[in-house]
Amino acid sequence: MTGSGVYETASGRVRGRAPHGGVVAVLGIPYAEPPFGENRFRAPRPRAPWPGVRDCAEFGPVAPQSAELPGAPVWSPGDEDVLSLNVWAPATAPGPLPVLVWIHGGAYTFGSSAQPDFDGTALARTGLVVVTLNYRVGFEGFGQIPDDAGPPNRGLLDQLAALEWVRDNIAAFGGASDNVTLAGQSAGATSAVCLMVMDRAHGLFRRVIAHSAVGPVFAPELAEQVTARVAAAAGTSVTGATPQELLAASDRVVGDYRDDPGSGALHWDPVIYGPVADGEVLRDDPLALVAAGAPRHIDLLVCHTTEEYWLMDAVGSACEVPTDERLRCFAADFGLPSGLVDGYRALMPGAEPYDLHLAVYGDLMFAEYSSRLAEAHTAAGGRAFLARFDRRGGGVRAWHCADVPFAFGNVDDERTRFLIGGAAPTAEDRALAHRMTSAWAGFAAIGDPGWVPGAGHVRVWETPGRAAAPGRWTDSDAVRALWDTYTYRPARS
Numbered sequence: 001m002t003g004s005g006v007y008e009t010a011s012g013r014v015r016g017r018a019p020h021g022g023v024v025a026v027l028g029i030p031y032a033e034p035p036f037g038e039n040r041f042r043a044p045r046p047r048a049p050w051p052g053v054r055d056c057a058e059f060g061p062v063a064p065q066s067a068e069l070p071g072a073p074v075w076s077p078g079d080e081d082v083l084s085l086n087v088w089a090p091a092t093a094p095g096p097l098p099v100l101v102w103i104h105g106g107a108y109t110f111g112s113s114a115q116p117d118f119d120g121t122a123l124a125r126t127g128l129v130v131v132t133l134n135y136r137v138g139f140e141g142f143g144q145i146p147d148d149a150g151p152p153n154r155g156l157l158d159q160l161a162a163l164e165w166v167r168d169n170i171a172a173f174g175g176a177s178d179n180v181t182l183a184g185q186s187a188g189a190t191s192a193v194c195l196m197v198m199d200r201a202h203g204l205f206r207r208v209i210a211h212s213a214v215g216p217v218f219a220p221e222l223a224e225q226v227t228a229r230v231a232a233a234a235g236t237s238v239t240g241a242t243p244q245e246l247l248a249a250s251d252r253v254v255g256d257y258r259d260d261p262g263s264g265a266l267h268w269d270p271v272i273y274g275p276v277a278d279g280e281v282l283r284d285d286p287l288a289l290v291a292a293g294a295p296r297h298i299d300l301l302v303c304h305t306t307e308e309y310w311l312m313d314a315v316g317s318a319c320e321v322p323t324d325e326r327l328r329c330f331a332a333d334f335g336l337p338s339g340l341v342d343g344y345r346a347l348m349p350g351a352e353p354y355d356l357h358l359a360v361y362g363d364l365m366f367a368e369y370s371s372r373l374a375e376a377h378t379a380a381g382g383r384a385f386l387a388r389f390d391r392r393g394g395g396v397r398a399w400h401c402a403d404v405p406f407a408f409g410n411v412d413d414e415r416t417r418f419l420i421g422g423a424a425p426t427a428e429d430r431a432l433a434h435r436m437t438s439a440w441a442g443f444a445a446i447g448d449p450g451w452v453p454g455a456g457h458v459r460v461w462e463t464p465g466r467a468a469a470p471g472r473w474t475d476s477d478a479v480r481a482l483w484d485t486y487t488y489r490p491a492r493s
Contacts, residue, residue, distance in 0.1 A: 009169045012050040017057045019091040023124045026173070028060035031165040032083040032158065035136055041150030041239060044083060044161040059114035060084030063137050064243040066251055067110030071415035077244050085133040085162050086113055088120030089173045093127060096176035098445040101166055101205070102132040103159055105186030105212075105401075107271045109138045109250075117401075117416045122409025122433075126441035129175035133162040139230060139238065139246045142273040144223035149239055152223070152278040156194055163195070163204040181444040183209035185404050186366075187274070190214050193373060194275050194282055196298055197289035207299040207447060209440065211403055212308060215369035216285045217275040219490035226272045229253045258319070264493040265333050268319045268361065269312070277490045285490050290373055293380035299447045300377045301439075303387040303403060303461075304370040306473040309362030311399035321357035330357055334364060336486065343482040347472040359472060366400065368483050375455045385449050387439075387459040390473060391432065396421035403461065409437040428463040436461060 006013050007026060016026030032044035039045055061079035068074050075082075090097065102118060104111045113132035120130030135141060141155030151157065167177045182205040184192040189210035194217070195201040196208050227238055233256075234241045234249035241249065250272065257263045257270035266272065277284050289295070312318040321327055331341050344356050351359070377384040389403035405416040411425040411433045420429070439449035439459070451459045458476075472479050 006053055007172045009172060011047040013053045014056045015053050016087070021121065021125070022091050023088055023121045024091050025086065025088050025121070026056045027086045028056050028058055028084045029054075029087065030060070030081060030084050031133070032161045034080040035083060035140065035154070035158075036080040036243075041140075041145050041154065043151050043154065043157045046161075059086065059112070060134060062112040062114065063134055064140055064247060065106075065110040065137055066247045067106070069111065069115060070418070071116040072112055072114050077242075082134055082136070083158055083161070085131055085165065086120070087170075087173050088124040088130040089175065090124055090127065090129075093174065095174035096171065096179070097127055097129050097174050098441075099129045099131065099166060099170055099175040099177070099180045100209075100440065100444045101163060101180060101182050102130065103135070103182070103184035103188035103191045104132070105184065105188040106137060108142050108155065108187045108274045109271065111137065111187075116413050117405045117408060117410050117419060119408065119410055119413070123437055123440065126437055128441055128444055129170060129173055131162075131166055131170070133159065135159050135162070138273055139250055140243060142223075142275065143230065143238060143246075144220065144227045144276060145239065146224075146227065146237075151281065152220075152276045153194075153281040156191060156198070156275060156281060159191055159195060160198070160201055160204075163201065167204055178206075179445075180205040181207040181209060183211075183440070185211040186214055186400065189370075190217070190275065190286065193286040193290065196295045196300075197286045198282065200281075205298070207301070207443060209301045209303075209443065210370065210373065211303045211407070212305060212366045212400055213302065213370045213373055214365050215287060216488045216490050217277050217282065219492045220276055220278055222490075222492050223276045225493075226253070229256070230272075261329065265491065266493070268330055268333065269317070269365075285488060287369065287372055287376060287488055290382075291376035291380060293382075296377070296380050296382040298382065299443070300374065300382060300384040301387070301443050301449055302370050302374040302384060303389060304367040305389040305400060305403055306367070306398045307359075307362065307392060308366040308400045309358045310397045311401055313358055314397075314399065318358060321354045324353050327353045327357055330361070336360070336364070337482070337484075340482045340486075343478075344472060347475065347478060362400070363479065363483070368480070368486070369488060371455070371480065372488070378453070378455050383447070383453045384455070385443070385451065385453050385459070386455055386457070387449075387461060388473070388476075389461045391429075391462050396423075403436070406433045406461070407436045407440055409433050426463070432461060432463050
């Protein structure tokens, strides 16, 4: 950094916001060329240099998406410079400091680094340089292009390009390019684990934090099937459609899956895009590659919440399951083990079919998959730390995303209030946030979050003043045993 608050990067000089609370924020730094025009559906290209000093005091445009998230910017047609990242760094701390790079979630379809729960100020105060990034989502980032006209997994390639930018530029912000931790939640967590097993990402980071990793990834045939349906809905080829036409067509396909009970697994939660186990960019589902020991040299911290899928109920995206017959159809579409639903019923006396569905689906998609990542990494010779977020009771759910404002230290931001249960945070909540940010900081700095690695040592994040309601996670061993015979494979239908 120069004395005028200007930072030198490989593409040019940037100036961020004035220091606040001892932290400098430099926002909306381009890390690649806009992925449109001749670059559309291509791997990201290095950013061309710019003259002078670029003002980087505001977040960059978000990738094409139809979602409108509270407190976050929305995409507008014409917004094309969407591959940008943000850096928060202590204003005066001596470097080089550990670096934490964050990948946002959003079902591979929406979201951005500008969401208020991802503000890096509190984490930077722990002595980290924090980087958050935008990447292509939806069809632009993960849709399968016919006839090899574009590489698969473009969203992952964007994330890889951002990591390469960090390697080449983070020293200018006081960061240590050889001490990088890659972190993410939900789709961002699985993206991080995908990068963990990708040969091209080797050497770009030492550690991974994965909160609520969702699995499995797509098989190529499912990605191709989705592309065909999107093209039919758009009435043109996917490469000939505009971004807004692809968004509208994708939303129609999602609606078609949701309206068709005979459409298989995608009927229940039609997330139609995601990483594809294409055999080249991503050789297999990351769980299988972790189990094979490919990334055993990388430390892994895994966390999931105990009531993941209740968020989808709260936002109205969960499928209706009012009867035992519908519950049986759900179990059959996912090939769940015989007796699993009845096992949950025994652990949740008096639960209605809908609540059983929420419990099973949340564990299927997030909790069990996450736990297996930690166990597989340990069994293959890696170091893995496992945690569960269980702040619930008194009307508060430990649902999907509830842990993120705590880990970032942003529980006092009113824009995150809904995620943490609606009420203002208590002193116990602030203490929990401090413990979680400290765990992330310790892990990113020296690989020690504050407890013993190994699947037998689980840190439970909870608040003493909030009594957890009885539920299936009060006996986690019994829950895990119900999944013993279930195998995760790339999704095919």
